[in-house]
Amino acid sequence: MNQAPQFRDELIAAIPGLRAFGISLTGRSDRADDLVQETLMKAWKHHESFQAGTNLKAWLYTILRNEFYSQVRKRSREIEDADGAHASRMATPPEQHGHLDMSDLKTALAELPDDQREAIVLVGAEGFSYEEAAEICNVAVGTIKSRVNRARTRLGHLLHLENRSPADPDVFLPPRVKSM
Amino acid sequence: MAKDRRREAKPSKSPRQTDKTMSPFRHKPDTLPADDLIGRKLREYYNEVAKEPVPDRFTALLDQLEGKSAAKKTP
Numbered sequence: 734m735n736q737a738p739q740f741r742d743e744l745i746a747a748i749p750g751l752r753a754f755g756i757s758l759t760g761r762s763d764r765a766d767d768l769v770q771e772t773l774m775k776a777w778k779h780h781e782s783f784q785a786g787t788n789l790k791a792w793l794y795t796i797l798r799n800e801f802y803s804q805v806r807k808r809s810r811e812i813e814d815a816d817g818a819h820a821s822r823m824a825t826p827p828e829q830h831g832h833l834d835m836s837d838l839k840t841a842l843a844e845l846p847d848d849q850r851e852a853i854v855l856v857g858a859e860g861f862s863y864e865e866a867a868e869i870c871n872v873a874v875g876t877i878k879s880r881v882n883r884a885r886t887r888l889g890h891l892l893h894l895e896n897r898s899p900a901d902p903d904v905f906l907p908p909r910v911k912s913m
Numbered sequence: 914m915a916k917d918r919r920r921e922a923k924p925s926k927s928p929r930q931t932d933k934t935m936s937p938f939r940h941k942p943d944t945l946p947a948d949d950l951i952g953r954k955l956r957e958y959y960n961e962v963a964k965e966p967v968p969d970r971f972t973a974l975l976d977q978l979e980g981k982s983a984a985k986k987t988p
Contacts, residue, residue: 741979744975745967745971745972745975748963748967748971749963749965749967750959750963751962752962752963752965753958753959753962753963756962757954766968766970768971769971770971770974773971773974773978774974774978776987777975777978777982782953799935811933835938838954838955838957838958839958842958846918848949851958853955854959857951857952857956858956858958858959859959885951888951889951892951892954894950
């Protein structure tokens with residue numbers, strides 16, 4: 734089957750976003766790029782099974798996400814990175830955030846459970862609709878909505894935004910939280 | 914505005930809350946005031962990576978895959 738040059742162009746166009754999604758899943762750009770590599774190979778191999786005119790972007794993200802979780806299952810007994818920020822399982826219960834500096838969104842995202850983090854990254858950062866995000870994560874639209882809402886609430890709390898006005902000039906500089 | 918924040922414990926559909934610069938996003942969910950900031954931070958986070966040029970390893974991979982596809986077609 735002829736792989737139209739257009740398919741290659743569409744894959745290339747999707748790479749930056751896929752890398753960003755990979756980083757949100759793995760916490761590491763090297764692992765994220767490995768995921769993207771796997772995704773491109775699978776997409777190329779399964780090009781015939783992709784229906785032209787349907788959502789290529791969502792299809793690619795689904796492949797990447799499935800590859801990530803399949804690797805997580807394989808790694809589930811391995812020790813993750815020393816800092817554990819993106820452990821394959823949530824090592825830290827959500828409540829124990831007080832000792833971390835939450836000035837960084839990436840740090841705050843790492844505090845979310847996997848399902849909330851991927852939902853809010855897909856909808857809030859990658860620009861997918863709820864319906865598309867539901868398709869990628871293989872859950873109902875309502876489930877995605879509730880995960881996004883919970884993620885928003887949690888991020889607001891972690892970033893100390895809940896008692897601040899958007900007009901507050903300090904709002905991008907939340908107070909440093911002292912280590913315990 | 915403090916008064917608005919207290920009233921806006923429930924999601925608000927005020928036009929003032931719609932940020933037209935977010936137009937690439939097809940669906941803007943009902944938001945609390947903090948969410949515009951969260952949305953902005955999320956997109957900043959996304960853009961940090963997305964603005965990087967596509968690494969060579971990926972274009973090289975696609976070249977390689979294309980080369981293999983072409984080779985298969987030629988008897």
